[in-house]
Amino acid sequence: MAAAVVEMKHITKCFAKVVANKDVSLTVNEGEVVALLGENGAGKSTIMKILYGLYSLDEGQIFIRGKETTIKSPADAMFNGIAMIQQHFSLVPVHTATENIILGNVKGRIDLKKQNRIIKKLAEQYGFDIPVDVKVGELAVGVQQKIEILKALYINASILIMDEPTAVLTPQESDLLMMFIKEYTAKGNSVVFITHKLKEVMEVADRVVVMRNGVVVNTVNKSETNEHELAQMMIGHDIIPAERDTKLDYESLPAVLEFKNVTLQPKDSVPVIDNVSFSVHEGEIFGIAGVSGNGQDELCDVLSGIRPMTSGEILFRGKSMRGMSIRERIEQGMGYVPVDRYRDAMEMDMTLSENILLKASFAPKWVNKGFIRKKALDAYTQEIIKKHAVKATGPDDLARSLSGGNQQKVVLGREVDLGTSLMVFNQPTRGLDMGAVDRIHKVILDEKENKKAILLISTDLTEIFGLCDRIAVMYKGKFMGIYNNGELSTAQIGLLMAGIEEGAA
């Protein structure tokens, strides 16, 4: 057996609100790919951030190549040959690839031309083709990831930690990444691969460390396990897929939302929404699949009224939405759960009842002689808390004090009451734990029963296949096609998500 390069022993780490890691021990051997598997919030990233020096540990020891080592900062980690690619890339968008890669690793005067040559050569060694002198903010995420990898290669790291690296990639780009990992470890380097996707684990890992609620529940060799067993370890119980009734003839039901050749083209740029047409009918869940950043968020912006479209027409219950203000859209009965609730859906430093009021501050029912009807509002908030099983002490709790899943339930409760005829969900379950995900899926199906039209945008194919009636695949602002659920296999949808047409047979 190969020598251990990293040994973490009995690591415990607490944050102000949670115990993130409790007595976690794990080993990484030379030339090995260790998959760190677990749900969101299981403590995978935390333990690796401790190894990389971004977090300090409260208890425990770290041994690097057999020697006890204190890692106080990323500088210490890099000195020991450890590199980490964060889930949200740590690149300076207005700087070039070269500037990003050499940051902190060169001294004195910078000869940019010479550095560009060095980086270019390094990239070629691994078959990466990257423009070294373009601002990285203008590059695709796949390319940005390669730049992150080059940062590690530039400092000659022998232990590479990757935090959910495939989250932003197409299935085909992921395959390339897997190839790189195999090539890299073949040279005697080690990789720690943080993920919650079982398929990837089976594909790339040598050994699997499964974490749940901040502790390691099991460590197994890949060859001795299977996806089903891993899923059980990760979740702690079996998954029961949500039930849904079959085929309805949607075309015969009235269309609630119609997109007609909608295009959004920012000045001096290619269209981010390119001639998109579709309709969502009463009682239908219409899914939009695709890798994030292909125009889904912009589509939501146009629909919610944040950005005006360049051309085309959107009809809402037969009425044109052109020039309709955000407030009017809410009042017409459109509910919207945005992708980033911290940024777009909640007032974290305000109370739950104030968050309920947020989208109804013009509604006369909450106002009496110019004053807010606090009592009525609180009672209504309490109702939502109860109905959606939100873990909170009452309407006066600050939104910030709730867990992510419970915050999302509050948003959901508010929106389904507002959205009397149309609900728009943009990745409603991103970053939530299984319990919350189940509950949210149930709410979405309930709303379908209530004959609402539902637009569900998701990057999670399981969610798309599990809930939708019809599925569109979005790539670079275009729809690659609209299909009935069941028409497409995972492989076909993967190709469509990568922009390859013949994927659909």
Place this chain on the structure above:
Amino acid sequence: MSTPLLLGSIAEVYAERTGMMICAIEGIFLIGAWGGFVGTYLSGSQALGLLMAMGCGLAMAALYGMITVYMKQQQVVTGTALQILSAGFCSFFHRVIFGVPITPLQIKTLPKLPIPLLSQIPFIGQIFFNQNILTYFAYILIPVSIFVLFHTSLGLTLRSTGENPEAVDVAGINVNKVRFLTVLFAGVLGGLAGSFYTVGYLGMFTTGIIGGRGWIAFAICFLGNWNPKGAVLGTLAFGLADAVSVWMQAVGRSELFPNELIIALPYILTILLTIFRSNFNVPAKLGTPYTKER
């Protein structure tokens, strides 16, 4: 007269590139002016006076940096508090040290050092090349700053810190240390800038001596697009307005054309430029403290 604006705005450029607005700049100018005066008066040496000015600026910047970088408090709010503190500190200790003198205390100002040949150029020569040492220092600072900010690893680190501190942290550099040290450096420059008013120009100290010029340096940094070159242009614009105003007063034409308008012109200019400039490249994380749970 433009020297302190140039020094101050370049100090801001450095700091703001790392994401730190020095909202205490007015206070730093004042305490620098006072330190320069006290140091020179008590020691009799202008060199020691300038040193004292830098020390005072450094101390105020250290307090500002401690509160904003490490305690993560609002920069605008902290700056205002420290501005009041410096005003109180200077006038109180001025009184403690000097009592109430019958005639205002005077120190010798820095000598003008004409540069041979260059100072002979008609008109421009006298304006640009017959100045004191602080002005020449400011001249040198311009190309040096451009080089440091855009052609060295230090500059890369500073600029990255203002744009994406996480990236800097992940690269193994201590974000808060970078910011704090930059604030200290800006404090030294700011203190020196302030001393120009006492040691370099007037030879005496009053509490109103800065009169908002620290804030102008702050504004110049914005208008100059966080670039030393821009700072030079901005300073020239303000210097010109100032000179015209003085000239107008001297020739006594204020009956025809309100002198106050000329005085207000730089401020109006700033407002208009702030409103109508579109291609701002504000450092993305300007004014945002860097926090991570540890």
Place this chain on the structure above:
Amino acid sequence: MKKSNVLIYNIAAVIIGLIISAAMLLFMHINPITVIGEAGRKILTDKYTTGEILVKATPLIFTSLAFAFTYQANLFNIGAQGQFYAGSITAVSLSLALGDKVPTWILLIVVGLGAFASGALVGALIGLAKAKFNANEFLVSMMSTYVVNAFMDYLLRTVLKETKAEYLQTDPIKKSAYLPKIVNGTRIHLGLVLAILAAVGCYILLYKTPLGFRIRAVGHNPNAARLGGIKPAKIYVIAFLIAGGMAGLAGLTEINGVQHMLLQNFNSSIGSFGIGIAILANGSPIGCIFASILFGFLNVMGTTMGRLPGLKIPASIIDLIEGIVMACVIMSYYVRSWADNRAQKRNIRKAGE
């Protein structure tokens, strides 16, 4: 429980600040305890001087509201000084024009409305720059003060110049234009009541009405507010308009209540003190009343100490005290969050064991 927690830290910070400031007297070889005791006795035994605390606090309530109100919308209004000057110019012009010509109460209402409107105009313009062009309101509001100041100097040199034409100041306003005194033997005037009403009004507006809710929602998270159908741009203008109006009203209380004329560099630091007070009050309108009274007290304390015979304590000591107190309060916010964090973490770890 949480709110009282803030208050305790605030009060502790003020006390620590005062102790540090008192220690500064040692530099003058003065025993702080005896001097402060003596000054304190003077203030409390003399009704006129006690009243001065409230006289000084009155305009500070307005200028601190001017900062605190926009602060709720997460905007920085550094230009209260200029808005105050705008209010003062209008107040003095209207008072000079209407003095003895209309009944006092009509004159005061007209002057009050005028002062509010002119401060609000300056404020709204700043808000408009922010709303329309996304200009940095911090910089614009700061620069606006200098512009208004220059404008005021121009008026004082030309149309508003006193009849004697000796100093840069206006003629005194007529007695009938004075804000009536409300406590005999002091200079306390109706403006104090107005200021307290304004603070309470701001509180009700912010916390009890939909408009106030919208202002705070934009302040905490403009993106979410916008998706809630609120227009942040409109809120920016409204918040600055009301804030400017508040500072403008300080013009009424200072011209018609205290100074009875306008002069160059009139009350030149109430703008920045207003910011300090608003910070001390943590942006709460009701807190502004109490923090202003504290600053009023410090102000009178400084002047009284300065007048104590034979000690030569400079009146500028109040700036020093106020600066130190403010720095202490700001630092206390950090200490509080640090302590909270630590306690939470300790609880979590205990629960884990």
